[in-house]
Amino acid sequence: MSRIFLVLIFLILYAPIFFLVFYSFNSGGTMYGFKGFTLDWYKELFQDSRLLIIVLNTLVIALLSSLFATIIGIFGALGIHSMKKRQTKNTLLSLNNVLIVSPDVIIGASFLILFTMAGVKLGMFSVLLSHIAFSIPIVVLMVLPKLSEMSPTLIDAARDLGASRWNVLTKVVLPYITPGIFAGFFMALTYSLDDFAVTFFVTGNGFTTLSVEIYSLARRGISLNVNALSTLLFLFTLVLVVVYYFISQRNKPNGWGVKK
């Protein structure tokens, strides 16, 4: 019974995506009435260099912002974890969580105000900065559980055996929390890829990302090459998930062993 329920839920969740993928091959040109199979929309997509630039921009922003956010987030998590006083630790953690739950629209608007006051020109740099900023709390949240899972005696043992602070960090702590780091990175990546609300406020001067572009296209009815594009992006994220799965399989901590 529960299995049927699960299958049903997944069908409902995936149906719109498959519907969209299906119509990306429609020669009819609309989202209703399938007329015949065609690859024209994909061809058109690859000839539209403006759209291609936007896709690549979106990917560069996603990769770079999640990379920086991961690096900063790791240190953030280490910092919060090392807090001795319980109260400070909880306060910091709550502040981190507030950033995750606060509405994107408000974050976006405040970035816009901040960049305006600081005189930062809107464009790639402003988008990158804001994506890094909203990804950091996510990374922190993904890394922290791994840190608290780690036994403190592990660090004590390493110190007793003569490891320096740097050695403890690079040879003991980081390898242990690697799965959390990857999880944080991939979460940040998906957040950045589909963020509309924040990006909408901080794009400008010829730099846009996909979500913003599709939104302004939607006003006049979406052409099927947007379907084609969405299909490709869906496949791309699917590949990412698979890659992530294999990485996390390989990184499964086996007992107490510490890996290089």
Next chain:
Amino acid sequence: MRKLVHFFLAIILVSAVLFYTVSELNNSEGYSGRNTLTIYNWGDYIDPQLIKRFEKENGIKVIYETFDSNEAMLTKIEQGGTTYDIAIPSEYMIDKMRKEHLLIPLDHSKLPNLHYIDKRFMDLPFDEDNKYSVPYFWGTVGIVYNPKMLGGKKITSWNDLWDPGLRNKILLIDGAREVMGMGLNSIGYSLNDTNHAHLQKAKRKLDTLTPNIKGIVGDESRLLLENEEASIGLVWSGVASEIMSENKNLEYAVPKEGSNLWFDNMVIPKTAKNKKAAHKFINFMLDPKIAAKNAEYVNYSTPNKKALSYMPKETVNDERFYPSPQLTEKLEVYQNLGKKNLAYYNELFLEFKMHRK
């Protein structure tokens, strides 16, 4: 640790490759040169071939960006972090931008093609003497209906909508000005009327329409009409032409009592970096042949009088989208009513929305 470092290096490498591809693509498109023109327009609202042609003829590269609402555009321009050379807002927004000093006055000596614009569409209240703006496209507010679903019935006036036979069939736009305007027009008042007694009367008239209303909706009316889930809708003519190209059964009517006339105009925001190119582009778009080509692509009505002679007869003679001068006389552009009156419009519209059958 080593694994992490490798992974991060790989990400940096991939980003670098992607970044390089982007800049190569930008270069091959010529986007990096100094002589560029940044245009901020509605999505899919220009024939892309015309942009290519403009680039070729003038050696100016065009960066094209899109917005989806006047308000979004205003935010970006107000904020000042952008460098748009041309924007294409609607009339009420032009009035607002002009008052907030966001626009640069146009140099009419650099726009020799301006005389091709139909006199009917010049010197309108939102921008007298066309000091800041030049018409790009225009249209009306009217009724899309499906004669097949209505048993061949024709709709020509606002008052036809009050027919008791149309119970639960009409979709209205969720806009106070549009709906109140319809009420005012149906009893012979101007849609810019601010007389409270007249407005009350219009609202009471609208209340009697309630049994015929199926819903008060936003953009989704387009799909409902296309898929024949509703048979009558109050829409803008631009939306109408799109829906009608998807569903051939539909008809569009500009009510004979009069209606709203809207405009999207080209303006130069104060953030413009390349005013010379902006004037060149506006003049280019005013060229009759270019305007005709653009109008055929976008499917909206062009204000360019000479352009009509380059367009197919059946488009130009289509009174649904190029109404006769007798009817255009009756069409009115929305005037800025001021905060107080607008609030009163909104209040009445809200009361109307809450009115029960």
